[in-house]
Amino acid sequence: MxxxxxxxxxxxxxxxxxxxxxxxxxxxxxxxxxxxxxxxxxxxxxxxxxxxxxxxxxxxxxxxxxxxxxxxxxxxxxxxxxxxxxxxxxxxxxxxxxxxxxxxxxxxxxxxxxxxxxxxxxxxxxxxxxxxxxxxxxxxxxxxxxxxxxxxxxxxxxxxxxxxxxxxxxIPTPGATDATQWLLGFADDARAVDEAYAASLGRPLAAREILTDPERMARWEQDREALSTLLGGQGISVMAGSMQRSLPESLIPRIQALLIAAQRLLVSGEPDAFGRQFPRDQLEGFARRTGSRRLAQLSAQALVWQRQATRQLNPQLRMEDIARSFLRR
Ligand SMILES: [Zn+2]
Structure with a gap:
């Protein structure tokens, strides 16, 4: 239980x-x-x-x-x-x-x-x-x-x-307003609530765990660091090394959210809630370098990574594969 x-x-x-x-x-x-x-x-x-x-x-x-x-x-x-x-x-x-x-x-x-x-x-x-x-x-x-x-x-x-x-x-999924309103009952800081809600990919109970459980918060911070190395394109070993410190089942859906955030930024000129968790110039630089066509390909690829997330694959090879995909144009 x-x-x-x-x-x-x-x-x-x-x-x-x-x-x-x-x-x-x-x-x-x-x-x-x-x-x-x-x-x-x-x-x-x-x-x-x-x-x-x-x-x-x-x-x-x-x-x-x-x-x-x-x-x-x-x-x-x-x-x-x-x-x-x-x-x-x-x-x-x-x-x-x-x-x-x-x-x-x-x-x-x-x-x-x-x-x-x-x-x-x-x-x-x-x-x-x-x-x-x-x-x-x-x-x-x-x-x-x-x-x-x-x-x-x-x-x-x-x-x-x-x-x-x-x-x-x-069971309905609440809109952002209802969810963040509810989450404010567990934290005073509206910015922390917005961050946890974005990090949870819009799932309020998961967001509450990030707000109240230091271990979940640490996992999110580790994932964000790994995602930053993907945005920065710092080379396969740095990117894969950082990603290996994350849990695939938590990291891979966030990779997907990052790709969506980059696509939205190109379309609307503004980052979405998930994209706002990263420095704007870093996200924008990545989005422009990669281009909308390649971003769409990577999003499709991320669905495959997600299906494989719970399988027992060699984590190092898997993460290197993801890093390589991000570096490919
Ligand atoms: Zn009772």
């Missing part, structure tokens, strides 16, 4: 889905399979956990959030509630395997003490085909009180048999 706390206020853009889900939950009208579809970092985990905690809470009624104080809330927050199981990859970026999925279905088939027994699957699109198939029977013939909440940014990667047995709830 991650560190999202659930006794906080529901962010404004999640209020509509929250109201609908909690009311249906109170009336016993939620389906066995609930598929929350939304971009990474918009709050799917916060919403699903808030929902389950509120339904298990011994005090909350109506559309109220969980109290955070009763025994049920305490064991939920402590990750030891007996009616809740998290189904996640053993390591970030890896698949969820069939053995873990079987544990989850076994867990749901045990008769619990209450009315609700819940498995939170995160991210559901990390399940491999066998793991997903292991859930089918539970979705078709659910034991009493069983509920599966699947969180997915790319539900198309789930088997159609799973998708068709779940009710899909669309």
């Amino acid at each position: 991650d560190t999202v706390t659930t006794t906080e206020a529901i962010p404004p853009w999640l209020r509509a889905p929250w109201e609908s889900l909690i009311r249906r939950g109170r009336d016993g009208r939620l389906p066995t399979g609930l598929l929350l579809h939304g971009a990474t970092g918009v709050g799917k985990a916060l919403l699903s956990r808030a929902l389950v905690q509120a339904l298990l809470c011994q005090r909350a009624t109506g559309a109220e959030a969980a109290c955070g104080e009763c025994n049920a809330c305490r064991s939920f927050v402590g990750g030891v509630h007996p009616e809740v199981l998290g189904l996640e990859p053993e390591e970030a970026g890896k698949e969820i395997l069939i053995a873990a999925a079987r544990e989850a279905t076994d867990f749901l088939s045990l008769s619990g003490s209450g009315n609700l027994r819940c498995v939170l699957i995160r991210p559901a699109d990390a399940m491999n085909t066998n793991a997903a198939n292991a859930l089918l029977k539970t979705l078709e013939e659910p034991p009493p009180g069983a509920m599966l909440i699947l969180e997915a940014a790319q539900p198309a990667r789930l088997p159609a048999t799973i998708r068709s047995r779940c009710q899909i709830v669309e």
Whole structure:
């Protein structure tokens, strides 16, 4: 289980889905399979956990959030509630395997003490085909009180048999104004908020982590340094060396954002929010040297790098390949 706390206020853009889900939950009208579809970092985990905690809470009624104080809330927050199981990859970026999925279905088939027994699957699109198939029977013939909440940014990667047995709830991505307004509740400094929001590529929950977790902030600063060497074109070994200190899954989407920022600067004459995190003359120099045609090619190439980001490739060769692409005209 991650560190999202659930006794906080529901962010404004999640209020509509929250109201609908909690009311249906109170009336016993939620389906066995609930598929929350939304971009990474918009709050799917916060919403699903808030929902389950509120339904298990011994005090909350109506559309109220969980109290955070009763025994049920305490064991939920402590990750030891007996009616809740998290189904996640053993390591970030890896698949969820069939053995873990079987544990989850076994867990749901045990008769619990209450009315609700819940498995939170995160991210559901990390399940491999066998793991997903292991859930089918539970979705078709659910034991009493069983509920599966699947969180997915790319539900198309789930088997159609799973998708068709779940009710899909669309989780909206907030606009910049709503997101930064919310983020100001966690930092006083508007510039820091703008930076974290840009660094998160418009994902408010990820931006909050950058604001509040020094490790995430350090990772962003390392990524920004690596991106600066790409802008400066300082030679393959400098560029690849700096990029190797970053995590590919964090760096590569930011490379893509940098390429978009350079393209926008050429078109509109102004850097976008991500582009503003770099010295203007550095970004502009890079954009003009590279040219819009080559920038478009690099953007397309970045999609391939992104698909490869979680694979076990030799990191040095991969980063050298990226550096070489940036130097090629
Ligand atoms: Zn409670």
